[in-house]
Amino acid sequence: MQHPIQVPSVALDSNERNRPEEALRESEERFRTLVQFSFDVYWETDAQHRFIRQEFAETLAEPPVSEIGRTRWEVPYLEPDAEGWRKHREILDAHLPFRDFELARPTPDGGKRYVSVSGLPIFDDTGHFMGYRGVGRHITERKRAEQALIESEARFRTFVDHATDMFMLHSEDGRVLDVNRNACESLGYGRGELVGATASFFDLQMDQAAWRINRDRLKAGGIATLESRYCRKDGTVFPVEIRMREFCEGGRSQIICLSRDITERKRTAETLREMQAELTRANRAAAMGQVTASVTHELSQPITATLCNAEAALSWLETQPPDFEKARQALASIVAEANRGGEIIGWIRSLIKKTPAPKESVDINGAILDVITIARSELLKHDVSIQTDLAPGLPLVKGYRVQLQQVVLNLILNAIEAMNCLDVGGRELRISTAEDASGRVVVAVRDNGPGLDGALVDRLFEPFYTTKPDGTGMGLSICQSIIEAHGGRLWTRANEPRGAAFLFSLPSEQG
Template structure:
């Protein structure tokens, strides 16, 4: 007798058994997919820490080597050292979870392959330890990148520490975050003393307001350059040039300061100023040597006049009927001529002195006329016809009268020498003055000489450059220095119909 109702029961039992198996396979497949895409290796070990299972991701760049039956430390390794393995063994023997334990294995090409391993201890239903399950990840590329970064930072630190300048990194509020070795050596402080301090520790002019002002200068970007005075720990003060720049690091503002000791630069500049003063004096004395005849002539005139007036006064007083009024007039003339002679001598003395007279309000037209008077004999000797066109009501300029007269004298003597090649009758010198729309006083010295060589125009004001066989090449350079020191400009060009023109402008007191 058949029992047809049994067949459905058997089929149902079979389906019920398949469902958990399929669910288990699906779960295992999901887990395997997760491991393969999240990690490079899945592993299991027994209670003695021997590998009993290893599954590798298919995306590994090189074929994996099975370590089944061996412990992790029995496989050849390069890292960590013995102490690192001892600490790892202590964690395993204590059956504790671990994370990101890094080790390095040798590769066939003599390199290293880094692996980061994490694991969890497994216990049975009775609580007995049965082994570990875990995952691993190949981190060779990351380690190489980290090592390259470490080496790069080490190289940068070496460069910075061996630099002859002082490097300092500041926070937004001015605290020192880092320094190089030169900062410690030049300031006399240790790194520990500098880090955490503010610039007020060594910068004599630094305070909170100054720091804020410097930050404002950096807001627009770029580099701020300024001169400061640093004080060493022993109290020595020295000048520095500081270059500051702001940048962002980790979302925070940082200011890098590069400081350079400019003591030698300052000393060299002072030496150059002294040398320039000597050259200026020598040039002035040389110019005076060329106008000695004029000086003699100008002094002889008041002396002769005084002699004549003295004789006249004696005659008026010695006559039977003394003419006191005529005698008084003669004596007054003697006083006037003596004053004129004294002014000439005073001007010559101030021109030859090394130190310039104090700054004053200078009447440029009067200064020009004085120079023409002194150079009159030189102009006559070289048959040069001089004309003047001096603007009336010219504003005064602030400066050194003697230095400005030295410029005019140099330009006159240069023009005379340039026109020596011409026949007599064609040598004309014209000096003019004017005020432009900007209240600049402009003086022009024009000659009718052969003009300037176009190839040498750009070099005329260079120190030691000269077109004269016996020239020093300093005259025009000194003239340019004097005019620029007065806030003006000296330039040259062609005169019409021939010759050259030298012009300089000076800011007036009104301007």
């Protein structure tokens, strides 16, 4: 009896034999895919470190030349140096794994092509060393980017170190992370002494509370600018202007501070302030020179009245019986006239002396009337009629009475001079006061002279600019600085129907 041929079992045996081959092919495909997308080259060497296999990724634009049969150091490389090769040979001879060993080969254009190589030693079942297997990656672009970053950082460090200001990088809590050379030279400390220190180490005004306040300003956005004082290592103190800005790096907030020594600026500002004060005093003296006749007249009146009242008092005392009541009245008049004369002299002394009296609450209407009294003879001399429109119940202003009177006196004298070209009898000066909608006190001095040249109006308040042949060009500039120092504003406009009007506004004491 014949048995049937078992074909299915033969097919099954064939499939069983094919499975390991397919699995091997699949494994090799997976391996090639891994190499293609993960590495640029796969390599193997024998026990003498000669290349016996190299497979390059198809994605390489210019695949390297095969090095089969040669060792890695037999190929011309620009990097590493001899010491780098010596250390690498020691690792290979010790049959140790290595990672990210960087090489550089020359390119036809004279540049470099960088490769990072990693490898694992291979041993047989008896532990005999067979060679290495490894991968390589082309890192030329990365190296170029790193070199560009290094060069950029070097350029930035050079720029920062040669800056004339002090650069400091702070952490959120105020500790110094980095400084430039100028900061070290200006403070007298080494970089190692400053890095890690808090701002209060050299900043006399930047304690932790002040640092937190400025941090809050920075978090609100923008740049924080402040003035402070730094203390050098030798103990000397100097003023600085600090500009701070916050930025985020690596998820952490940091603050960069640019500090500038403003010693010269402070000294120049103080000199300018002293010069301005001296010019202001000289301007007052010049104005007083123009109203000397008025001052003489005003002083002669109380002196004459005092003399007459003294003679009258003597007469009343010599009568029989003496008239003590009339003598008392005459003596009271003497006291009043003496007080009036003293007030005039005190005003003149305050106007000319270098330092003004302390700030006070000023009745602007009363101050204007005092100026008109002093300038009365100058007004009469030039045949100028004056009208006043002083608003009652004006709020008081806080300031220096003498300085505000100097402004009014300057404006009156300028108006008198501007009207000299008019016929006698047609010269009119009007001074008015009012309170505007914002509660500020407004003073206006108007004349009916020829008016102002519209092309020159913008230059009227410039120092040393004048339209007068013998003018200094400082009067209106000083007036403007006085008004601005009081928190006010001085401006000009055309008067109707003709002439010029100069106005200034001052904040009220309540405001």
